[in-house]
Amino acid sequence: MKNILFVASECVPFIKTGGLADVAGALPKALDKSRYDVRVVLPDYTCIPEKYRGQFQYVDSFQMELGGLGRVYVGVMTCRVEGITYYFIDNEHYFGGDKPYGDLLWDIEKFCFFSKAALSILPTVGFRPDVIHCHDWQAGLVPVFLHEMFRDNPFYRGIRTVVTIHNLRFQGVWDIPAMKRFTGLPDRAFTPDRLEFHRDANMLKGGLVYADRITTVSGTYAWEIQQPSYGEGLDGLLRAKSGTLSGILNGIDYDIYDPVTDRKLYANYDKNGVRQGKAANKAALQRELALPEDPEVMMVGMITRLTDQKGLDLVERVMDWLLTSRIQLVIIGTGDKKYEDLFRRYEWERKEKVSANIYFNDDRAHKLYAAADAMLMPSLFEPCGLTQLISLRYGTVPIVRETGGLKDTVEPYNEYVQTGTGFSFANYNAEEMLDTIFYAERVFYDTRSCWDEMVRRGMEQDFSWRSSAQAYQSLYDQLG
Template identity: 60%
Template sequence: MKNILFVASEAVPFIKTGGLADVVGSLPKYFNKKEFDVRVMIPKYLCISDKFKSQLKYITHFYMDLAWRNQYVGILETKYEGIKIYFIDNEYYLTGDKPYGEMFTDIEKFTFFSKAALSALPLIGFKPDIIHCHDWQTGLVPVYLKDRFYQSEFFSGIKTIMTIHNLKFQGIWDLKTTRDITGLSMYYFAPDKLEAYGDANLLKGGLVYADAITTVSHTYANEIKTSFYGEHLDGLMNARSNVLTGIVNGIDYHEYNPETDSLISKNYNLKNFRKEKVKNKIALQEELGLEVNPKKFMLGIVSRLTDQKGFDLIAYVMDELCSLDVQLVVLGTGDEKYENMFRHFDWKYHNKVSANIFYSEEMSHKIYASCDAFLMPSLFEPCGLSQLMSLRYGTVPIVRETGGLKDTVEAYNEYEGTGTGFSFTNYNAHEMLHTIQYAMHIFYNRKREWNKVIDRGMAKDFSWKASAKEYEKLYHNLTLN
């Protein structure tokens, strides 16, 4: 039996700001229970809902030195869907109405969390073979393990994995402050360790000291070795490419299942989607005040409205897009310029464009189930989950070939009769527009072919099962060495 501990700053259903929480909360359930005892450790934020806090059981507490002070560390636990979850408690660091705030307080908060996570292990009677760390918030775990914990017999032989969910976020602060807070010696603040461009970089520390590095798709693992995607760490990613692998994320196939989803108007499956799926479209057209027409090509977007997600491309051709025989349904919040742009086009083309500038889990499910196609023209996309959800619901993805989008959406080839979606290569607004027009041409003029694209997409398996098998292989290899 191998013991694995996930250490992360968030996990569903307890606390979530992004895709990281989905991975940490969902993936552990899918490992082979006979071979792996997988547990999770996260901070006990004050903003976790009382419903969950009331289920936590106190284990013990201790005091730990950090940043000139002796800090209280409480350890609590609960079991959720068969997985043991540990919570690190400290009211000084973990107050506030959201998990992240100012970078300065975050650096100290997650330095505390990383050190406390390691310090807690002997007290909970769980010695991991592997500590699986996620993003910069846990970047100091591999560093501390090699530093002050290395001498202790309990910690000998523990391996670490660092998973990058988005290389853009690195945990950067000035050297002096970081040295004072972490208590690490000058030795660690050299260019081949935590120092980067005159500052301290917590993610870099984790990437230097981890025994293995993963990221959330095969293509993104290659992209981050280039200067365009590498966020100034491409040199390090190349240097460590021998221990870098890409494993694509999955989605929860119980939660995202058109056959049983209670949030959509009409349930359907791979066998009957030709008749039943369109009933969701009609219901959504009625709900949003769009022209009710089952034959109209409906394009969906569920996203943060930011440059990273390709909204500058959409803005550039929005008038041209609205002149086509199309309906556009948008859900999400983000940059004010994009929020206002969609509001404007909703006003200008009210029976064609529906701008829903908020976030709603229920509405997102309705869009995945109702639309004919789903647009994701991202500048970069480490993995992306929306395209996996749209494939699951028989909504054809139209994506730019980057990161996880390239790995999970196979471009339609009309000559070979293959593909699960439509894609374009260059970050170019008119290339995107032509791809949308090509998809519309197949939808309107070659309906049988369109339905076969849906068939192939819905038959794909992007559940966590496949990802878990890849991680199991990695864990085996790591514990052999």
């Protein structure tokens, strides 16, 4: 039996702001329980819903040295959900409030605390991992602390580390004096070949330098981040460590996302009844959103953060042209105020064509996956992307830019040999995106049987965690 510890800043079902939470929640459940004892350590945020917090049990508490901050309180809570043991690092000073993240400097201080505490609690809870799997910059200092401050303790000797990059844009960068104060790490850790980054300190870089293996969430993204255009200043380091870098595609939880059993839908369906099922869901959603009830119109969805990374600048440029065609556009998400206001304005001006849901509502997102005919994802970069995987599961055809996980998971439609599961465009260009959307509309309206076969092919794809879990198991086994 191999012991694996996940260290993550968020995890379904307790707390979620993005895809990281889905991975930290689903992957441990997908690993072979007869071969791996997988446990997860998280911050004990006070904003975790009471229905979960009420299940937490107190384990222990102690004082921990944290650099120039002195001795700080570390509480340990635990609970077990669906066969997985979770540990929660309790410190209301750091993890109080109504949301998990906030001011960057404060986040950096609290995740310095979290990373050291995640290691410090292990003797207390009686769990010695063979591999610690660290997720994103919030857990980036775990390998650094392990090698610099715990290496002389026999309990920790021989523990291996994996760092997974979910989004390289976010790295946890601040000035070196502050980082020394928050961590107590020695001067040798802040050299250019370790944490130093343009005269500042970089938490994710530290994790990448000290980790035994690095993974990211798709094969194409693993290649892209070794190029200057996607490398966010770390492409040189990632090229140097390319021998220990691999891309393992994320999966989705097929129990949560299943149109046959999803209780959030107006009507359930499988691949044999997908056309009738989607028509029923579309009609009900049109009523709910006060859109004209038109069973024949092509409904295009966007479930996304409203930021430049997600290609919203391209959408902004062509909205007027796009709305000359026969579509209904339904947006769900929050983000930059300029995009929130943009879609609100278009909804006000074009109520018959645009529904702007400027909040995130999981129930409505599920309904849109089932009701929409196509899902637009024109991302500037996309490490993996889960929206297109869920869309394929629900018979919704993705329209994507060929980047990262979007390129790896959506096969472009070929009308001559009738293959493909979606539509894609290569260049980050608004007109190219618009041409691709118009092409998708032509197939939808003019050759509906071809569209329906494409839907069926998409629904037959397997993007569950099964194959991804096997890849991670192989990685853990390679580490000894």
